[in-house]
Amino acid sequence: MAFPSSLTLCMFFFFAIFHFCNSLSTSQDYLKLPLLHKNSFSSPAQLLSSDSHRLSVLFSALHGGHRRSVKSPLISGASTGSGQYFVSLRIGSPPQSLLLVADTGSDLVWVKCSACRNCSDYRPGSAFLTRHSSTFSPHHCYDPACRLVPSLKPSFPCNHTVLHSPCRYEYSYADGSTTSGFFSKETATLTTSSGKEAKLRDLAFGCGFRVSGPSVTGASFNGAQGVMGLGRGSISFASQLGHRFGNKFSYCLLDYTISPPPTSYLTIGSGDQNGAVSKSSGMNYTPLLTNPLSPSFYYIGIKSVSVNGAKLPINPSVWSIDELGNGGTVIDSGTTLSFLAEPAYRHVLAAFRQKLKLPIVAMKPKLSFDLCVNVSGVRRPMLPKLSFRLEGKSVLSPPPRNYFLEVADRVMCLAMQPVKTGSGFSVIGNLMQQGFLLDFDKDRSRLGFSRRGCASP
Structure with missing residues (x-):
């Protein structure tokens, strides 16, 4: 994944309204998300092809103009030959678990939604079911948050007089791949290092109704339902949680050749990979x-x-x-x-x-x-x-x-x-x-x- 070439971010501070429902036990809590390997690379040729494609997207994007913590496992996309890492995110009420590509080269968090018109994978758990969540809502097209993502062309003009006029986004990659849908907000359920469950309200993300192109439908995307952008922009997952967790994240990628593969971790906050506060x-x-x-x-x-x-x-x-x-x-x-x-x-x-x-x-x-x-x-x-x-x-x-x-x-x-x-x-x-x-x-x-x-x- 790469940052879209046409995106110019407006730096708003609406993320200050994000908060956790239940309090965290100590100032040293952090989020820990596992990054798990599936298998070793399927073939060197496929790996080179996937890397070459990603590199072209990253390079093209270059010229387009753009205290507590949480820990989560990363799952490697090595079995597809892509070498990408996946992370599981629980969103919605009740929570639904989705597998996202963990990507330091982009900002937007987005998932395939149940209304996706051209998603080829319709297995259970392959998309976010908005109708099953009591906390899902699109941003209004006049919300400041809507200016943080590129919008669809004026075929869908914003009407401020309409109560339910959603923010329509279109996130384009340099190879022509796109995801489009509603830029929305939802509750994310996270587990802190102290074992407590925390709910992050109003996580900003793209609810994708249409995806196209090799970056988001090709072999490197097999098994994923979206992307967790970890870039430096204000809409990235790391930035949205940063205000609560010291504005930092870390990860440790363990040797993919070991069988069974060990669990690597993505940590949001100041915790180290062994569960203690980082020194x-x-x-x-x-x-x-x-x-x-x-x-x-x-x-x-x-x-x-x-x-x-x-x-x-x-x-x-x-x-x-x-x-x-x-x-x-x-x-x-x-x-x-x-x-x-x-x-x-x-x-x-x-x-x-x-x-x-x-x-x-x-x-x-x-x-x-x-x-x-x-x-x-x-x-x-x-x-x-x-x-x-x-x-x-x-x-x-x-x-x-x-x-x-x-x-x-x-x-x-x-x-x-x-x-x-x-x-x-x-x-x-x-x-x-x-x-x-x-x-x-x-x-x-x-x-x-x-x-x-x-x-x-």
Whole structure:
């Protein structure tokens, strides 16, 4: 998912009316939502296709102009080849559970609603049944909230004299995918870290009556009933809950290759992945940068890259954001592989080729991996060690399994791809993020990361 190219947000503070029905026990409560893996990737080719599609949507969106806590499980979309993570959200009265794509690259929370005209999946639980909820209501088209999403073209003009004139939205993605329907409000039922049930009234979300395009109907969306936008905009799930939970969220993605797969978690608030309040010990921080042309994305600044401790001769300008909004590096939960600006990628690729002592394997062209090695008979393959020196004097040093992917029996490939200079930004995907606790602190505009914050499976 990516932020729609045409969206210009008006920053209203109507979210101040959001509140919880029942009180939370302590100031250290937080929300914890599980992120669960289904299976390993179905095929490298499908993974590359899905990532390439998402990347084009993210890049196109760039030029379009746009104290307590809660914890919830994330379910990986790896079985579809997409590498996306899903999260279960309970909305409505009584609550209905829906599976949403957890996406740091977009803002809108939306679900397929029962009136969806072209949704192919009509199994029980495949859509939100508005008629079964006593608390569902669309925003009026004259509500300030309605200005936070792009509206349908003037074929549905707003009539302020009509009591029930709903806010009609149309959220478009750069590949032509859309979701449209009523921008609405509903009660969300959440469970805090202390085990108490809390109800968030007036969660703003899109009730989708029509969805179209590969981003929202293709293989990468299999099993999902909508999207939980976690971006930096005011309508994202993280922002709507942020006022109650310290305006921060975190997640820890555990190794998808383990069977059965362990449960990863999305935490809204100040809790760590083990249920305690997060401490700064062991946490490294780097500033979250802002790109005015793409305000929803979480940018970080890379200063240099090293392989086996040797700094690569990459021009620092490769990592900067230019006056057109190109460049920079985005942390994205919805992309699996990592993508580097081509000049940087070529240096990394050359350094890896030089350092590798394992037999290089030629893969089929359709797989598009530039470097693969045969690790047969090697219990612990010696793979080059990659590290990123970031703004704020922090260093991100992921283990080799975060950037070498086993694409066939005993064949491992470099899970990185090049991005043409000037065509967009570099992306740190969710594979590179595995095993790190990532803490998105929006108030302090910083990203924290630590290998010590993830619970062992």
